[in-house]
Amino acid sequence: MLPKQSPSTPSSDPLPVRSARATAAPLLPRLALETSQDRGGMFDGAWWPRTRDLESELPDLVTALEAHVGPIVRVGLDTSTWDLVPRSVQVGGLEVRIARFSASDNTMSLSRGMQDQFVLLVIPPNTPATLAATAMARAATSGNRGSAADLLTTPHAA
Numbered sequence: 001m002l003p004k005q006s007p008s009t010p011s012s013d014p015l016p017v018r019s020a021r022a023t024a025a026p027l028l029p030r031l032a033l034e035t036s037q038d039r040g041g042m043f044d045g046a047w048w049p050r051t052r053d054l055e056s057e058l059p060d061l062v063t064a065l066e067a068h069v070g071p072i073v074r075v076g077l078d079t080s081t082w083d084l085v086p087r088s089v090q091v092g093g094l095e096v097r098i099a100r101f102s103a104s105d106n107t108m109s110l111s112r113g114m115q116d117q118f119v120l121l122v123i124p125p126n127t128p129a130t131l132a133a134t135a136m137a138r139a140a141t142s143g144n145r146g147s148a149a150d151l152l153t154t155p156h157a158a
Contacts, residue, residue, distance in 0.1 A: 027050075029047060030123075030132075030136075031045065031048075032045050032139065033068075034144075040142060041144035042144050042145055043107075043120060043139040043151075044118035044120060045136075045139055046120055046139035046140060047108065047120045047123065048123035048125070048136060049125055050125055052083045052125060053084075054082040054085055054089075054098075055084065055086055055089055059090070059091045062091045062096055062110075063091060063092065071112060074096065074098070074099060075099070075108060076101055076104070076108065077101065077107070078101055078104045078106060078107060078122070079100045079101070079102055081105075081106060081122055085098060105148055106122045106124070106149075106152060107122060107148055121135060121151055123136060
């Protein structure tokens with residue numbers, strides 16, 4: 001169950017991207033999560049990565065989510081969204097395994113265990129800020145029913 005929190009509004013000013021080998025503190029991911037505890041929608045929120053470099057983007061997302069929901073052990077994602085998809089990434093000294101799916105465009109499944117997972121809409125990095133903000137807000141709305149394609153092509157709220 002996701003904790004209650006306010007969805008964040010992504011900034012139109014992209015923050016600097018750091019390399020995968022940087023040792024600086026994690027960047028705050030552009031992330032919005034559903035505020036209710038019912039998790040009755042198609043998505044539990046949305047993530048807008050800054051690049052297509054999964055190895056540098058994913059650790060910051062997992063770090064931010066783990067602060068709210070606990071350890072993430074597996075991530076399932078659409079391979080076409082990313083430049084390269086490693087088998088796993090290291091986050092805080094722990095391995096997070098990555099499962100590859102080809103039929104789940106612009107979605108990501110994150111698992112804390114075998115029976116506890118949630119789904120995020122993944123906004124492509126080059127998406128215009130206004131459309132990204134709208135899609136993120138809609139994906140973080142309780143009871144959302146739009147598909148990833150619907151959320152990413154409809155410029156107005158449902």
